[in-house]
Amino acid sequence: MQVIKQIQVSRWDEPFTNDIQSEAIAATESGKILLFPTLPFTLTPDEQRFLSPIYVDSKAKNISYNSVTDVLRSAKCSEEEYKNLKAMLQRFSTHATLLVKHLLAPYASALRMGRTSYRPIEISGRVSSYRKDDTRLHVDAFPATPNQGQRILRVFSNINPHGQERFWRVGESFMGVAKRFLPAVRKQLLGERTLLKTFHITKTYRTEYDHIMLQIHDRMKADLAYQKNAPQSDVRFAPGSSWIVQTDHVSHAAMAGQYVLEQTFYLPVNAMQNPEHSPLHILETLTGRTLT
Ligand code: SIN
Ligand code: FE
Numbered sequence: 001m002q003v004i005k006q007i008q009v010s011r012w013d014e015p016f017t018n019d020i021q022s023e024a025i026a027a028t029e030s031g032k033i034l035l036f037p038t039l040p041f042t043l044t045p046d047e048q049r050f051l052s053p054i055y056v057d058s059k060a061k062n063i064s065y066n067s068v069t070d071v072l073r074s075a076k077c078s079e080e081e082y083k084n085l086k087a088m089l090q091r092f093s094t095h096a097t098l099l100v101k102h103l104l105a106p107y108a109s110a111l112r113m114g115r116t117s118y119r120p121i122e123i124s125g126r127v128s129s130y131r132k133d134d135t136r137l138h139v140d141a142f143p144a145t146p147n148q149g150q151r152i153l154r155v156f157s158n159i160n161p162h163g164q165e166r167f168w169r170v171g172e173s174f175m176g177v178a179k180r181f182l183p184a185v186r187k188q189l190l191g192e193r194t195l196l197k198t199f200h201i202t203k204t205y206r207t208e209y210d211h212i213m214l215q216i217h218d219r220m221k222a223d224l225a226y227q228k229n230a231p232q233s234d235v236r237f238a239p240g241s242s243w244i245v246q247t248d249h250v251s252h253a254a255m256a257g258q259y260v261l262e263q264t265f266y267l268p269v270n271a272m273q274n275p276e277h278s279p280l281h282i283l284e285t286l287t288g289r290t291l292t
C-alpha cells in the first residue's frame with residue numbers, strides 16, 4: 001500500500017472541494033499519511049531564536065502547550081521568552097485547527113483538542129528507555145491519558161532551518177500489528193484500572209482498549225527482531241512540509257530530525273466515515289469483546 005497521500009496546498013486556511021475532503025478522509029482512515037509538501041509554518045524573525053534545544057527542560061523531550069488550561073510545560077526560559085514561546089505554539093495550534101477543520105470538515109464538530117508540542121531536540125542519538133524510544137516502530141498509546149477508544153489525530157510541521165528532513169519509518173497495517181501482538185498481550189488485572197486512577201497514575205479509567213493499546217505499543221518496541229524484519233518503508237518529510245497522521249493505527253518510528261511542531265486532536269470513533277477502520281473496532285473484532 002502507498003503510505004502517503006499528497007495534497008497540494010499553500011495556505012493553512014485554504015478551502016477544499018468536497019471531493020478532496022472525501023479523498024482525504026478515506027485516505028487517513030485507511031492508514032495513509034496526508035502530506036502537504038508545500039505548507040510551511042513560518043516563524044516570525046523574533047521566534048527564530050527558539051530554533052535551539054536550549055529552551056527545553058533537561059528532563060523533557062518536548063515543550064508542550066495545553067490550550068484548554070493555557071499552560072506551557074517543560075520550557076526553560078525567561079518570563080518574556082515564555083510568553084513568546086507560548087504565542088508561537090498557540091499560533092501553530094490555530095493554524096493546525098484551521099487545516100483540519102477545512103480538510104476534514106465532517107470531523108470538525110466532534111474533534112477534541114489535545115496538546116500542542118514543540119520538538120527542538122535532535123531525535124537520533126537521544127537516549128531513553130525502550131518504552132520512550134520513538135526510533136522504534138510503534139503505534140501511539142498514552143500511559144497517563146487513556147483515550148478510551150478515541151482516535152489520535154496529529155498534525156506535524158517540519159520547521160528545520162538547516163534543510164534537515166524529518167526521517168520516519170512506517171510499518172505494516174494496524175490489522176497486521178494487532179494480529180501479530182494480540183496473542184502476547186497480558187490480561188488486565190481485576191481492579192487494575194481503579195488502582196491506576198485512584199493513585200493518579202492515569203487521569204481517567206484505563207479501559208481494556210487502552211490496556212491492549214499500551215501493551216501493543218510496549219511489545220512492538222521491545223521486539224528487536226520485529227523492528228528489523230517487519231514490513232516497513234522510509235518516509236522523509238522535508239522542511240517546509242506538513243503532514244496529518246492518525247498515529248494510533250499507523251505504525252511509525254521517528255529516526256532523525258530536529259525542530260518540529262505538532263498538534264494532537266482526539267476524534268470519537270462514531271465521527272469517522274468508516275468506524276470499522278478504527279483500532280477499537282479491529283481489536284473488538286479480533287478479541288470478540290467490547291473493550292470500552
Ligand atoms: C512519534 O510520535 O513517535 C514521534 C514523531 C516525531 O516527533 O516525528
Ligand atoms: Fe509515536
